Amino acid sequence: MEKCIGKILGVYKNQLELDEGQEAILRYSLHLIMSMFLGYFLALVLAKALGIFSYVLIIMLTISILRSCSGGAHCESMWNCAIFSMIVANALGFLTKMVVPTKEIILSAIVFVFLFGLWSISKYAPADTPQKPITSIEKIKKLKVKSLVILLVWCFFNVGYYLLFNKVHGIMLASSLGILCQCFSITKIGYKLWQQSDILLNKILRK
Template sequence: MIKKLSKKLSVSLSKSLDGNNEDVEIWTYGLELLLNGTIKFGLIAGLSAILGTFKPTFLILITFAAFRCFGGGVHFSTYPRCLTFGVIKFLILGSISNVKGNMFNYNLLFYVTLFLGILTIIKWVPGDTEIKPIKNKEDRKKQKVKTTIVLILWIIIVQILIRLNSFKYILPITLGALTSFIFITPLGYWFITSIDNILDKTKVKYGEVK
């Protein structure tokens, strides 16, 4: 549905701007990403507001997206699966962020995330997908540098929040970073691929499962 809508909008845009077939394909892809992202954000924002976890969920989402943008990571094979898992994931993490912890727990989680972040950047960033693999060494190096910059900014923000005693914001942005790193690692790829395979088998056995 979204793909068809994006295609129609791109064709209309192409007629108005005198574009060619290549332009239509590029615009379709861009509009599809925009519409998918808007729907996903709208669902997460609306449901988290109902659950009373909008602020921590939003911080998790922003942090996750910042690392995901440059670090890459695993994706489901279909958009409905990605949408469903993404909404559930962020709502659960938002609810966890409301749990109050002590300074030791915050520090432990911070250092675990920092260690995993450094390891992930060195070994696995950027996380490839079948649709958009990054094979060029220079391009891969650039993505590592960009992800490292985001990690440094994240460290600075966490340290500022600690000095300001704003611990209620530390847990969400740490969970956002930790989750993003996990889904760049082989473990994250195995987890998502396993769910995908199970759903594919269910589709074959019982019918359409998107």
């Protein structure tokens, strides 16, 4: 992975004049992209084996879309991110499969997640990292607004589906859990959980 990232950076260096700051941002961005693809691959392979592929796919897509604007906690290494994503996405997917999707449960979940999302995004988004800090006030406002728009669109589609067809679906719960997970990841407790999980995975992988 590191060799691949190094080769990609080499191509950019040959074509563009990058300073140290730009190179660091590009390297970090490449790490995120590759860890995302690796996370998707591992999570979906396991989800296929567990029979929860569609739920896990929706959960991961929901998380990825909101994370693109809201930011959030990350593990330090690419493999840790991929493994942690695999575990979390499949745990949420398995939970979705186990829950009977009644109107009361689904609508309550949507309302709770929407309110929690409004609070966490308004307070913490965009949540940056030391490797890629966001210093522009204008950019912070834009990313916060985009995050809120994504949350509103998600809520609109779910509520609209229920009002239009007068029924609910397990996919609605899966997307709710995806939004909830992502909104939690931008909070202070979320950052601490990711950090502790990173430490635990490092110990396990060393052994």
